[in-house]
Amino acid sequence: MRKKYITLKDIANMLGVSTTTIHKALKGHPDISPETRDKVLKLVEELGYIKNDTASNLRRSQSNTIAFIVTGISNPFYELVIKGMTHAAEKYGYVLLITNLINNSAKTIRHNIENLLRKRIDGFIIAANILNLDDSDYKKFRIRESCVAFGTVFPSGKFDIISPDNFKGGYIATKHLIEIGRKKIAMLHSTNFESEKKLKERFQGYIKALKDHSIEFHEELLFVQKLSSEKAYDTQGAYLTIKEKLEEVEFDGLFCYNDEIAYGAIEAIKEKGLKIPKDIAVVGYDDLEFSHMISPSLTSITFDKYKLGYKTVEMLIERIKNPELEPRTELIDVGIVVRKSTVSEEGKNEF
Amino acid sequence: MRKKYITLKDIANMLGVSTTTIHKALKGHPDISPETRDKVLKLVEELGYIKNDTASNLRRSQSNTIAFIVTGISNPFYELVIKGMTHAAEKYGYVLLITNLINNSAKTIRHNIENLLRKRIDGFIIAANILNLDDSDYKKFRIRESCVAFGTVFPSGKFDIISPDNFKGGYIATKHLIEIGRKKIAMLHSTNFESEKKLKERFQGYIKALKDHSIEFHEELLFVQKLSSEKAYDTQGAYLTIKEKLEEVEFDGLFCYNDEIAYGAIEAIKEKGLKIPKDIAVVGYDDLEFSHMISPSLTSITFDKYKLGYKTVEMLIERIKNPELEPRTELIDVGIVVRKSTVSEEGKNEF
DNA sequence: CTGAAAGCGCTTACAG
DNA sequence: CTGAAAGCGCTTACAG
Numbered sequence: 188m189r190k191k192y193i194t195l196k197d198i199a200n201m202l203g204v205s206t207t208t209i210h211k212a213l214k215g216h217p218d219i220s221p222e223t224r225d226k227v228l229k230l231v232e233e234l235g236y237i238k239n240d241t242a243s244n245l246r247r248s249q250s251n252t253i254a255f256i257v258t259g260i261s262n263p264f265y266e267l268v269i270k271g272m273t274h275a276a277e278k279y280g281y282v283l284l285i286t287n288l289i290n291n292s293a294k295t296i297r298h299n300i301e302n303l304l305r306k307r308i309d310g311f312i313i314a315a316n317i318l319n320l321d322d323s324d325y326k327k328f329r330i331r332e333s334c335v336a337f338g339t340v341f342p343s344g345k346f347d348i349i350s351p352d353n354f355k356g357g358y359i360a361t362k363h364l365i366e367i368g369r370k371k372i373a374m375l376h377s378t379n380f381e382s383e384k385k386l387k388e389r390f391q392g393y394i395k396a397l398k399d400h401s402i403e404f405h406e407e408l409l410f411v412q413k414l415s416s417e418k419a420y421d422t423q424g425a426y427l428t429i430k431e432k433l434e435e436v437e438f439d440g441l442f443c444y445n446d447e448i449a450y451g452a453i454e455a456i457k458e459k460g461l462k463i464p465k466d467i468a469v470v471g472y473d474d475l476e477f478s479h480m481i482s483p484s485l486t487s488i489t490f491d492k493y494k495l496g497y498k499t500v501e502m503l504i505e506r507i508k509n510p511e512l513e514p515r516t517e518l519i520d521v522g523i524v525v526r527k528s529t530v531s532e533e534g535k536n537e538f
Numbered sequence: 539m540r541k542k543y544i545t546l547k548d549i550a551n552m553l554g555v556s557t558t559t560i561h562k563a564l565k566g567h568p569d570i571s572p573e574t575r576d577k578v579l580k581l582v583e584e585l586g587y588i589k590n591d592t593a594s595n596l597r598r599s600q601s602n603t604i605a606f607i608v609t610g611i612s613n614p615f616y617e618l619v620i621k622g623m624t625h626a627a628e629k630y631g632y633v634l635l636i637t638n639l640i641n642n643s644a645k646t647i648r649h650n651i652e653n654l655l656r657k658r659i660d661g662f663i664i665a666a667n668i669l670n671l672d673d674s675d676y677k678k679f680r681i682r683e684s685c686v687a688f689g690t691v692f693p694s695g696k697f698d699i700i701s702p703d704n705f706k707g708g709y710i711a712t713k714h715l716i717e718i719g720r721k722k723i724a725m726l727h728s729t730n731f732e733s734e735k736k737l738k739e740r741f742q743g744y745i746k747a748l749k750d751h752s753i754e755f756h757e758e759l760l761f762v763q764k765l766s767s768e769k770a771y772d773t774q775g776a777y778l779t780i781k782e783k784l785e786e787v788e789f790d791g792l793f794c795y796n797d798e799i800a801y802g803a804i805e806a807i808k809e810k811g812l813k814i815p816k817d818i819a820v821v822g823y824d825d826l827e828f829s830h831m832i833s834p835s836l837t838s839i840t841f842d843k844y845k846l847g848y849k850t851v852e853m854l855i856e857r858i859k860n861p862e863l864e865p866r867t868e869l870i871d872v873g874i875v876v877r878k879s880t881v882s883e884e885g886k887n888e889f
Numbered sequence: 890c891t892g893a894a895a896g897c898g899c900t901t902a903c904a905g
Numbered sequence: 906c907t908g909a910a911a912g913c914g915c916t917t918a919c920a921g
Binding site for chain 2: 192235237238239240241242244245250252259260261262263264265266269270273274282283284285286287289301302304305306307323326327422423426450451454457476477479480481482
C-alpha cells in the first residue's frame with residue numbers, strides 16, 4: 188500500500204560503494220573522484236531518486252521549511268503577498284507552506300501551529316489573529332523564537348511584527364476626505380474577528396485625522412457592518428448596512444475598512460440615487476486590482492504587497508537564524524491612490 | 539540557534555520509565571497501568587511536549603499529510619474549495635498543505651512536486667496544469683498512485699481526475715443564451731495557460747449547444763482575450779478586448795470563460811452605451827460571490843465548490859489507500875443561476 | 890578518495 | 906504491565 192522509495196542504500200548496493208559516497212556525490216562534495224561522482228549521479232538520475240527529507244531533517248534537526256498561517260487565503264489581497272513570500276523563501280533556500288484556517292478561534296490556531304511544529308518547521312508567519320492565544324501558548328510554541336505576526340501592530344514587545352501602517356492608512360484616507368471638503372465623514376468597519384486589530388489601528392488614524400483638522404468625532408458616524416454570511420467577502424453585508432444608514436444618518440464622506448466592503452457601500456449609495464463623489468465620497472483600503480474597474484473607480488489606501496510578503500519572510504529568517512534578537516516591529520509604508528470615487532475629474536495619483 | 543525540543547527520552551528519564559511506556563501512554567494504549575499513564579500525561583502536558591513527526595513519519599513511512607498544488611490561490615473561487623478540502627482532510631486524519639505556484643511551467647511544477655515528495659507526503663492534488671508534465675514525470679512522481687488532478691477532464695486514463703463538468707457548463711450557458719433568443723453568440727476566452735484545458739471543454743460545450751440548435755459557429759465570434767498583465771484577474775484585459783470587438787463584430791450574446799472576465803466585458807458594453815441584457819446578454823462562469831453584487835447582476839454557471847473540495851480529498855485518500863485502483867474520472871454537476879445580465883425581470887433561479 | 894559507525898527521535902515486535 | 910533493542914534513511918565526524 189505505501190510507496191516504496193529508492194534509498195541511498197539501494198544505490199550504494201547497486202554500485203558497490205558506501206552510502207557516504209553517494210551522499211558526497213549528491214552534495215557535490217569535492218572529496219570524491221570525478222568518475223565515482225558521475226557514476227552515482229547518472230544512476231540517481233536514471234532511478235529517479237527522491238531524497239527523503241524526513242530522514243535528512245531528523246538527522247540535521249532542521250527542515251528549511253517555513254509556514255504561512257492565514258484565514259481567508261482567497262482574499263485577492265494575498266496574491267502578491269504570497270508571491271513575495273515564495274520568492275524570498277526560495278532565495279534563502281526555504282520551502283513555504285501555506286495553511287488556511289477555517290476560523291480564527293484559539294483552538295483552531297493552536298491546533299494548526301502544533302501540527303506545523305510537529306513537522307519541525309523552522310518558523311512560521313501568522314496572519315490569523317495571534318492575539319487570541321495566551322501566554323502559555325506563546326511559551327509552548329516559542330512564538331518569540333520562530334514567529335512573525337503579520338498584518339497588525341497590536342501589541343508589540345512579545346514577538347516580531349510586520350504590518351502595513353494601518354494607523355497612517357486610516358489617517359491619510361480621512362485626511363483626503365477632509366481635503367476634498369467633506370465634513371461628515373463616516374467610517375464603515377467590519378466585525379470580523381480576523382480584522383479586529385487592524386481595524387482599531389485604522390480607526391485611530393481616522394480619529395486622529397479628524398482631530399488634527401478640528402472636526403468632532405460623532406459616534407453615530409461609526410458604522411458597524413452587518414454580517415451577511417460566513418464568507419470572506421462582506422460586500423453584501425456592507426451593502427445592507429449602508430442602505431440602512433442612508434435612511435438614518437447624514438454623511439458626505441465614507442472611509443471603508445477595505446475595498447470589498449466599499450464595493451457594497453457604493454452599490455447602496457448608487458441605488459439610493461446619490462452621486463459619488465458629489466454627494467458622498469468613498470475611500471477603500473487595500474487597493475485590490477478590481478478597484479479600478481468598478482464604477483466609479485475606487486480611491487483606496489495602497490502599499491507594496493509583494494514587498495510586504497518578501498520582507499516578512501526575510502524577517503522570519505533573521506529571527507530563525509538569531510532567536511535572541513529583541514522583538515521587532517516593522518511598518519510598511521502606505522499611500523493613497525485617488526480615483527473617481529473621491530475626485531470626479533480624471534484620476535491623478537498621489538502618494 | 540536551533541530550538542531544542544523535549545523528546546520522549548527526556549520524559550522517560552525524568553519518570554524513570556522506558557520510552558516505550560511513554561509512547562503507549564500517549565497513544566492511549568490499553569496495555570499500561572492507569573497510574574503510569576496519568577503520570578506520563580501530566581508531565582507531557584506540563585512540559586508542553588510536541589511530538590516529532592519527522593521521526594514518527596520516518597519510522598512509520600507515512601506522513602498523513604496531503605498537499606494541494608495550485609496556481610492563483612487567491613482566486614475567490616478557491617475559498618470554498620479549500621474549506622471542503624480542509625474539512626475532509628481533517629475528517630480522515632490528514633493535514634492539508636497548500637502550495638501556490640508562481641507559474642505553470644513544467645519546471646516549476648516539477649520542482650514543487652519533488653519538494654513535496656521529499657517530505658514524503660502521502661499524496662497530492664494538483665490544480666496546476668499537470669499536462670505540462672511528461673510521461674517520465676508521471677513515472678518518477680508516481681502520479682498515478684498518489685495524485686488527483688483537479689479542474690479539468692482532459693485527458694483521462696492516466697490518473698485520477700475530478701472536475702466540474704466544463705463541457706456541460708459551456709453547453710448550458712450557451713443554451714440559455716439561445717433560449718432567450720440570441721442568435722449571434724460570442725465566446726470570450728482567456729489565453730492563460732492555467733485555463734487552457736478547462737477552456738477547451740467549455741468551448742466544446744458552446745459548439746455543441748450551437749449545433750444542437752442549428753446555429754452556425756462563426757470563427758470571428760470566438761474572442762481571444764488580450765493579456766493585460768501577469769495578474770490573476772484579467773478583468774482589465776477582457777475590458778480591452780470587448781471594447782475592441784464591439785467596434786468590429788456584431789453579437790447579441792456573450793459567454794465569458796469566467797466571472798472575472800465577464801466583469802470587464804460588462805464594463806466595456808456599458809461604456810459603449812449598450813444595454814445589458816437587451817442589446818447583449820452576458821453569461822459568466824464560477825458564480826463568484828461578487829457576481830450578484832455587480833450591476834447588472836451576472837448570470838453564471840455554478841456548482842458546489844465545497845463539495846468539489848471535499849470529494850477531491852476523499853478521492854485522493856481512496857487512491858492512497860488503494861494505489862491499484864484504475865484511474866477514475868469524477869464530474870461535479872453544474873447548473874446555471876439566472877440573473878439580470880441575461881433576463882431583466884426579477885431573478886428567477888433555475889438549475 | 891572511501892567507508893564504517895553512530896545517531897537524529899520515534900515505533901514496533903517481542904521477551905519477560 | 907514494562908522495557909530492551911532494532912530500525913526508518915539520512916548525515917557527519919572520524920579513521921584509514
